[in-house]
Amino acid sequence: MAGPVLEMRSIIKTFPGVKALSDVSLTVRTGEVHAICGENGAGKSTLMKVLSGVHPHGSYEGEILFEGELCRFKHIGASEKRGIVIIHQELALVPYLSIAENIFLGNEHAKRGVINWDRTLKHSAALLRRVGLDEHPQTRVADIGVGKQQLVEIAKALAKEVKLLILDEPTAALNDEDSSKLLDLIEELKGQGITSIIISHKLNEIARIADTVTILRDGRSVETLDVKAPETTEERIIRGMVGRDLDHRFPERSPHRAETGAPPALEIRDWTVHHPIDQQRKVVDGVSLNVRRGEIVGIAGLMGAGRTELAMSVFGRSYGRYGGGAVLKDGAEIRTRTVPEAIGHGIAYVTEDRKHYGLNLIDTINRNISLSALSKVARLGIVDTQEERTVSEGFRRSMNIKAPTVFEPVGKLSGGNQQKVVLSKWIFAGPDVLILDEPTRGIDVGAKYEIYTVIDRLAAEGRAVLFISSELPELLGMCDRIYTMAAGRLTGEVQGAEATQEVLMRHMTKDTVPQNDRNKG
Structure with a gap:
């Protein structure tokens, strides 16, 4: 069995009012695909941001060892120099630049400040072939779909001579066909000696591609399982994630409860x-x-x-x-x-794209919930801030929105808690x-x-x-x-x-x- 390429020991990360990570440890073996599972807010993305230098050394407690050496990354560039590259759920591509420009942005083939475009295009073409993307390097990123953009991100990582590739929910915005192609590529990279960490909620994908899975719950590492072991079932992973058995994935309900005789709503x-x-x-x-x-x-x-x-x-x-x-x-x-x-x-509409159309990410839970029906918390055109807070606090409790106060910016919440805010907003509209x-x-x-x-x-x-x-x-x-x-x-x-x-x-x-x-x- 291959030795560890990465060890994270007793990582603690605290934000104002919230302990995001509490004594988390993680070991990843060389050449494996290692999955990380957990509920929204369990600390998965935070842990990877600590590893990649997004949260720099000094802002957390604990140790990171990569290839046996103690690492203290002060920024993301430092981790990339060691061969650790993270691809975030929100892709970091510039839509109006070409594929080639995006692949080598900040990592240009240049001499004395002058870019060698011939070398850039040839190298880009080779990387695109490697990830199975049949696009010209000069194609604008805005002109290709999300699935292809994800492959461009991986090509960008390969250009940095990646040793450990971190993918945060890589298939969340992809259809089944694009998801399958991406998973196939991760397996191909594994065959080329590249270690991967994949954060995913899709347990069927983890069963297909991962060798090992580490489960986080409430900011703590619960356990690490061998995915191929007979006892590592979806139910077993879910129990680790939520701390209880989910005997039923859906609420029990009486079907066909619709009113009869009355016209449709x-x-x-x-x-x-x-x-x-x-x-x-x-x-x-x-x-x-x-x-x-x-x-x-x-x-x-x-x-x-x-x-x-x-x-x-x-x-x-x-x-x-x-x-x-x-x-x-x-x-x-x-x-x-x-x-x-x-x-x-x-009529209310809960959009599929909560970050762009459903929420004001820089505003608070309090304000996001009240925005759909401000007249309900206003008198003579002036918002009653006490009433607004009472309403939003009620939804925070009834919807189990995990946040220290209703004045927490929505952009800091996990995806599941953001979605609860969107639903709260429209339920409040009645x-x-x-x-x-x-x-x-x-x-x-x-x-x-x-x-x-x-x-x-x-x-x-x-x-x-x-x-x-x-x-x-x-x-x-x-x-x-x-x-x-x-x-x-x-x-x-x-x-x-x-x-x-x-x-x-x-x-x-x-x-x-x-x-x-x-x-x-």
Whole structure:
């Protein structure tokens, strides 16, 4: 068995009011893929930032040994010189520079301040071949997808002669195909002698790729397991992460609790949306669906099916160009031409991109929660700060938002706690209809269960919930009915009791080309 390439001993890291890491130890063997698991807020990313010098030596207690030598990294450049490279969940690429410029940014092939572009392009091309990316080095990063951008980040790491590659949630924003390609690449790099640490909530990916997994809980290292050992099951890892057995991944609920006889809380009829740039292209094409009070209705579809485009366009026409159709609330047609109009009619939309569209990351929990309905905490146009604090404190407790106070900046929270703030914000607005777009993306199983419980409670209170998710088990576990979409059109509707992953996938991959179009040419 190979010896350790990395040892982190008794690491303690404290932020004002919060002990993020408490006596954490980690040992990684040379040439292995080592996974780190834990709930949101367990300290995974903080530990890797300590290792990579983002949190410099002197700001934490404990020791780091790399290749047998004591290391005291004062900044990220110092760790990179030793061959330790971290790829953060938020990719650090400049979109309007080329792939080649991004790969060698800060690490240029230059002499006396003059860049050797011929060498840069040739070296970039070789690195792109190594990571399996068929793009010209002069292509702008803005012109390639997220999956390819992730490969550019790995090429950038290889340019720095990486020995230990750290990947923080590398597949969180990728579809299944891109995720599989990335995992294949990590395995190839392992064959080339590169050690990897991967932080992931996706236990199936850990089972596929990792040799060893270390579990963190509440800022402490709980245990390290051999992934290939028969006793290292998903249930075993989950128990280590949450400190208890999760016998059920989803809350127990009575299906089909929707009101009968009354018109649907939300009905969408023949809804059509054109692409914002290519206005000849329909991204949503004649979609009709409905959701009743007390019902959770899912929308399943592959990438590009039009699920998010449908949700955003219904919510104040936030995406694309309106091409026709109607929105009805409790049987009466309503106008949702703007976001304030949609909110005014009791419709809320929890976006799939909480960091860009769902939250003000530099503001507090307190202010983020109240922003959707300031009139509820204001008198004569002036915000009652005491009432605002009372409301946000109530949500902090009821939603189990892990933060010392409601005046903590949202940007400092873990992904799961940020998502709880987004949900709190819209629950405070008091909607009758809640559209949830990937509400548990990038969140660990423990936090997922808490959010599922909140969603279930909202339905039990008589809210209508439209639930968009790329995770079919999630839809099967939560929804009363599930619509499927492909290429902007509805392709099926399945009752929850009859739904299986195979049935949904069959509908999601249906040929949706109209008969008239098939006959052309």
